[in-house]
Amino acid sequence: MSSQRVRTASAFLPLLPFVLFIAAGIGYTVIQSMGAWITVRPGDVYPAGYGVILQSAWFYRSLLYSLWIAAVSTALSVVLGTVLALLLRGLPQQLYPFALVYKIPLILPHVVIGLIVLVGFGRGGVLGRLAAAPGSTALISAYVFKSASFVTLLVYAVLRSFDARQLETARMLGAGAWQSFRHLLLPVIGPPAATAGVIVFLFSFGAFDLPFLLGASRPAMLAIDIYNRYWYRDLPARPAAMASLVVMFLFSTLFVALYFRLVRRQKHGTRHV
């Protein structure tokens, strides 16, 4: 083995435990989804879960519900977070320390945010009584509360290095607010907002804790459905639960792969900065 290869291999060595842990988890999930290793008794094999979930209405309902919750939460988080970042950028320097309150939702545990939202938007909550779909409203509110500050954090970090003289130059050249935003600000805030959006979407799609606390039970978020099927049903239901988990994993991987492909194409095709 050449010394170059040895160096490359040794660089990846610290990652090995992490890779093994993830691979073992995925492998175990796939094996259980195929009906094997459900119990410790050798020879206990159940039917694979994929056929079950593909013919089950609950799976499609939960999947669509999860996608809808994730999409709405992500859209609202990205819009609110980006607007907040733009407002922060325009804030006078001396007021900035007070504006750091936007980071508070980032450091609060999900359970705390869930409880805060429960008081406001839950079925018994003050605002929840007014909402048409209390479960979804509460869940989306909690996701937005938590994720908007994450979007703000990423977008604002990029905006801080944005040269405000670009906007001054645009103004001198006669540009309006929309033209300046479209040509100067959007290319800067677009990539971090999109990256944050992908992370927020996948987090909302697959999260367990907030749906457990706030979510509706019918239809339930996919993670809740999987949990219920794995722990509160008979053993033969476990392959279907694990098959759902594999589908979630494949969907997330595909989503990220598509996103990176899109970003790469944009970088190579249109931008050279």
Next chain:
Amino acid sequence: MNVQVHKLTKRFGETTVLKNLSFTVSHGEFISVLGPSGVGKTTLLRILASLESPDSGTVQCGSQNAVLVFQDYVLFPFLTVHQNVAFGLEARRLPQREVGARVGRLLSHFGLSDKAAEYPARLSAGQKQRVALARALAVEPQLLLLDEPLANLDKNLKRDTALYLRGVQREFGITTICVTHDQEEAMVISDRIALLLDGEIKQLGTPAAVYYQPNSVAVARFMGPVSVLPNALLVCCEAPAGERSGTCMLRPEQVALRPSASGALTVREVRLLGLYRFCILQAEGTDYEVFTSHPVELHRGQRVDIDRVRVSIDKEAVRETV
């Protein structure tokens, strides 16, 4: 359209950066505001470009259509050269065909046609500057403002670029105000120079006037090496008898040191500084700092006299000194 600046004052907190500035720039004129860093030159440009408001005073420049080209050009990084130049025209909602034609003409004029599809990150400093100029001139402003236009260029390129800028300004006939801290740059490029020191315009005049007829020692020193000498020390001074008691300010080319056994001054130090020499001369216990560009052999302890050399200056070149 003349640009008139009247009693302009700008404060930042307790500091008054610009104090009661007043000057007029004629249509098609190129004026450089010259001064050290931090004196308020860029603040003045930003006020002229309506990017900042003065605390008092007024600026009149017609339709307020002024475009400032920043020191580092501030091209739009996500737009191509063509899109950068077209930006102002598209903001004015001109028909696409007209935008294309005008941008094409400008790119051709500035030698950028082959760079039309490039992004700013791939351009050299000189190309970026030309794009910034083309972008500014595309909207046909009443007033062009240049912030340290040569600061980002190599020393060898500066003079050529200064002449190029001057050529463009004449060709487009656009009133231009440029700020710089480099006196040579200001002299090459300008019709007139406004020397800004301590927030005030100390002198406004043609380059020759500000250089050869400075109205104070501070102005003289900022414009380049100067020897401040008592008139009485100058052997060939043709000044009337009444003026022999004062001091005069001489440029290196106006000072000739003549070795003489009975000379009034003793050479204490000689240093070569390229085009001229720096000497410390002593007379009656007082040291004088003298700059001379006349080639004569000098050494420490030598006795010398100072001859004032007349430099003929075109009268036209020293007009309008304020």
